[in-house]
Amino acid sequence: MSADQEQQSxxxxxxxxxxxGHDRGAHVIAxxxxxxxxxxxxxxxxxxxxxxxxxxVQEDVNVLGISILSGAxxxxxxxxxxxxxxxxxxxxxxxLVGGVVPDDDKxxxxxxxxxxxxxxxxxxxxxxxxVRENAPER
Amino acid sequence: MxxxxxxxxxxxxxxxxxxxxxxxxxxxxxxxGYRELVSELHTHTGDAEIIGITGSPGAGxxxxxxxxxxxxxxxxxxxxxxxxxxxxxxxxxxxxxDRIRMASNVGDMDVFFRSMSAxxxxxxxxxxxxxxxxxxxxxxxxxxxxxxxxxxQNEIDIVKTADTVAVLVPPxxxxxVQMLKAGILEIADVFVVNKADLPGxxxxxxxxxxxxxxxxxxxxPEFGDGVEGYDWEPPIVETIAKDGEGVTxxxxxxxxxxxxxxxxxxxxxxxRTRYAEEIRALLREDANRLVASEIESRGGIAELxxxxxxxxxxxYSVADEVITxxxxxxxx
Numbered sequence: 001m002s003a004d005q006e007q008q009s010x011x012x013x014x015x016x017x018x019x020x021g022h023d024r025g026a027h028v029i030a031x032x033x034x035x036x037x038x039x040x041x042x043x044x045x046x047x048x049x050x051x052x053x054x055x056x057v058q059e060d061v062n063v064l065g066i067s068i069l070s071g072a073x074x075x076x077x078x079x080x081x082x083x084x085x086x087x088x089x090x091x092x093x094x095x096l097v098g099g100v101v102p103d104d105d106k107x108x109x110x111x112x113x114x115x116x117x118x119x120x121x122x123x124x125x126x127x128x129x130x131v132r133e134n135a136p137e138r
Numbered sequence: 139m140x141x142x143x144x145x146x147x148x149x150x151x152x153x154x155x156x157x158x159x160x161x162x163x164x165x166x167x168x169x170x171g172y173r174e175l176v177s178e179l180h181t182h183t184g185d186a187e188i189i190g191i192t193g194s195p196g197a198g199x200x201x202x203x204x205x206x207x208x209x210x211x212x213x214x215x216x217x218x219x220x221x222x223x224x225x226x227x228x229x230x231x232x233x234x235x236d237r238i239r240m241a242s243n244v245g246d247m248d249v250f251f252r253s254m255s256a257x258x259x260x261x262x263x264x265x266x267x268x269x270x271x272x273x274x275x276x277x278x279x280x281x282x283x284x285x286x287x288x289x290x291q292n293e294i295d296i297v298k299t300a301d302t303v304a305v306l307v308p309p310x311x312x313x314x315v316q317m318l319k320a321g322i323l324e325i326a327d328v329f330v331v332n333k334a335d336l337p338g339x340x341x342x343x344x345x346x347x348x349x350x351x352x353x354x355x356x357x358x359p360e361f362g363d364g365v366e367g368y369d370w371e372p373p374i375v376e377t378i379a380k381d382g383e384g385v386t387x388x389x390x391x392x393x394x395x396x397x398x399x400x401x402x403x404x405x406x407x408x409x410r411t412r413y414a415e416e417i418r419a420l421l422r423e424d425a426n427r428l429v430a431s432e433i434e435s436r437g438g439i440a441e442l443x444x445x446x447x448x449x450x451x452x453x454y455s456v457a458d459e460v461i462t463x464x465x466x467x468x469x470x
Contacts, residue, residue, distance in 0.1 A: 008167050009230065009255070034231035039255045044238035051244040055237060058250055060159035087156050138163050 010135045012063040015043040015052045017080070020070035025098065029065060032124045038063075038131070049076055053083030056093060062135040068099040073109065081112050092136040096127075139174045147178055150277055155247055158277050162252055165269045176269050182276035184409075186218070187396055189281065190296035192322065193306030195288030198332040200239035202306065202379040202388075203285050207249050208242035209389055210281050216248045218274030220267060221285040225255040232256075236285060250274065256287050268299050268416065297325045298415050301405060302395045304388070306330045307346065309338035323349065324357075326372050328391050334376035334384065346374050361410035368402040370395065432460050 014030045016023055023045055033040045041059050043052060056064050064084075068076060077097065084090040090113060097109055098118045106117045115134060118127055139147075146164075149157030161179075164172045189206075191199050200221060207217045221236035234253035243249040254267065267284060274282050286296050297303055305326035329350075331342045350372055358365070373391050377384030399405035433439050436459075445451045 009257070011163075030233050034226065034233050035229055037226075037229040037231045039225070039232045039234060039253075041234045041237055041253050048245070054245060054247060055251075057155055058159055058247075058252055059237075060156075060163045089156055138160070138167060138169075 008138065010038045010063065010131065011041065011059060011061040012038050012065055012131070013041045013043060013052070013056050013059060013061040014065050014067065015047060015055070016045050016067055017047050017049060017052055017076045018068060018070050018072045019046065020068060020072070021045060022069045023067075025069070026067045028124075029067070029098065029127070032128065033131070036128045036132075049079035050083055052080050053087065053089075056080075056084060057087045057089050060138070061093065062138060063094045063096065063131055065096045065098060068097065068101075071100070073097060073099065073101055074105055077109055077114065078112055081114075092138075094131070094134050094136055096131075098122075098127075139178065140171055143171055143175050147175065150179075150273065151182060153278065155250065158250065158273060159252070161273045162266075162270045165273065166254065166257070166266045168266070172269075176272060179272045179276040183272050184275070186271075186275040186279050186282045188271060188275075188284065188300045188302075189392060190284045190286070190300030190303040191306065192286040192296050192303065192325075193288065193330075193332075194308065197288065197306040197308045198377075198379045199285050199288065199306055200236040202330065202332060202377060202385070203236075203283050204240045204242050205379055205382050205385045206389060207240070207251075207281075207283065209385055211243065211246060211249060215280035216278065217243075217250070218271075218277070218279035218282045219249065219251045219285065220254055220270055220274070220282070221251065222254045222256055222267065222287050224287050225257050230257070250277070250279065268412075271299060298412055301399060301408060302327045302392055304328045304330055304392070306332050307342055308333055309336045309342050327370065327395050328372055328388070329374045330384075330388060331374060331376050332379050335378050339376065343374055343376065350374065359404075359407050359411040360414055362404070362407045365403045365407050368398065368404045370398055428464055429460065432464060436460065 012033050014026050014033070016026055026042070030040045030042050041055065041061065043055060052064070052066070066077065066080065081090060081095070084093060095114045096116055096118065097114050100120060101109065101117050109117055116130055146157050146161055150161055161175065164175060191203055193199055203219055203221070207219060210217050221234070223232055223234045223236060225232040232255035234255060237251060237253055240249070240251055243251070252270065254270065271282055271284065284296060284299055303325050305322060307329055309331065329346050331339055331346070333339065353371070375384055375388045375391055377388055379385070396405075399408070433442065436442065442456050446453055446456060
């Protein structure tokens with residue numbers, strides 16, 4: 001391979017926010033994204049919204065996947081969206097939410113700018129396909 | 139340079155983090171026009187101190203980097219970190235997990251931390267790393283820390299990028315024959331025995347001490363003529379990075395080394411050597427591209443292989459044939 005060849009890669013931040021210590025799902029996603037050929041940055045547990053914003057901006061990720069199993073999505077996600085806007089990073093970051101989210105809240109999250117909400121039992125291929133099709137270009 | 143790149147460069151020099159992040163992405167992706175972008179960066183570089191951190195996986199590199207960055211911030215300096223993790227040889231995918239350890243600097247945008255995948259390159263440093271260092275330098279970072287893939291015994295690319303190289307050695311890293319081997323232990327300007335509270339740390343320190351004493355002075359870099367008085371014996375620092383122990387001593391050693399580099403002219407010698415390497419590397423890339431297009435114009439590599447496979451010709455003759463027209467151009 002010529003070193004000058006363009007080497008695009010989809011970069012994803014898999015983020016755990018808030019007081020939610022369940023990271024098995026996030027690990028499974030990180031691994032599946034890796035195997036799909038994505039570059040995955042994993043945030044670790046218990047992050048505040050502004051830490052996630054800092055990571056998303058600095059890492060210049062195409063995709064931000066937020067895993068929340070604590071039910072606090074309606075307070076945490078708006079803060080992240082706000083932070084991304086502050087750094088002009090909102091428009092070209094695909095925001096996904098994974099976790100247990102009631103239908104009413106789903107609509108609200110989508111209105112905020114979340115592209116899709118993936119509930120329990122979503123086949124991995126579906127999520128990967130969604131990312132491939134919708135990840136904003138760099 | 140395209141209009142977007144011009145704007146991006148202006149924003150980067152203006153201190154916008156988003157622009158810095160995007161420039162690094164363009165460098166990583168080798169997007170068309172990225173070379174012009176990096177060319178433009180060059181005039182704005184040269185002020186940052188570049189520190190390389192290497193060592194085996196799990197030695198504690200990221201944890202130490204976190205504590206060092208935090209220390210610099212408390213001194214009022216800005217920090218850029220590039221942390222490289224391996225990529226899959228099969229899918230090209232990667233899990234970049236060094237960021238998790240950066241607990242001391244969360245929410246502080248003046249520590250700009252960027253994870254990079256090695257994207258298949260050997261030697262532990264992604265080929266784009268030195269360009270990314272330039273972006274951080276031009277942005278105005280005071281200190282830039284490059285953390286390599288935790289690869290092992292041949293992690294030597296880092297010397298080409300960094301002013302000061304720290305090699306982390308965990309306790310229990312083998313007997314003293316390991317210390318005789320060439321490679322990673324030769325490139326250290328400072329050794330850090332991390333996890334110094336674990337058994338085996340004393341042994342590692344004494345083995346390293348013995349090895350350092352047997353050193354025959356520092357190898358001179360290519361542009362090292364005229365350097366005088368650079369007699370640096372790599373110190374051995376003990377740290378417990380997770381508790382922040384020994385970090386102050388480590389930074390004192392880094393500062394001391396940098397002062398000596400500056401006062402003896404070694405810093406300039408290293409920088410010149412780095413530019414020479416960079417020019418050569420770029421020319422190799424360009425030459426590779428010329429050769430690749432010459433192969434294409436001869437019907438592609440598969441056709442050449444077939445002829446060799448059928449014993450009509452051999453690899454040496456094919457190589458001669460392909461290179462001759464290029465050679466002729468040069469000698470004209």
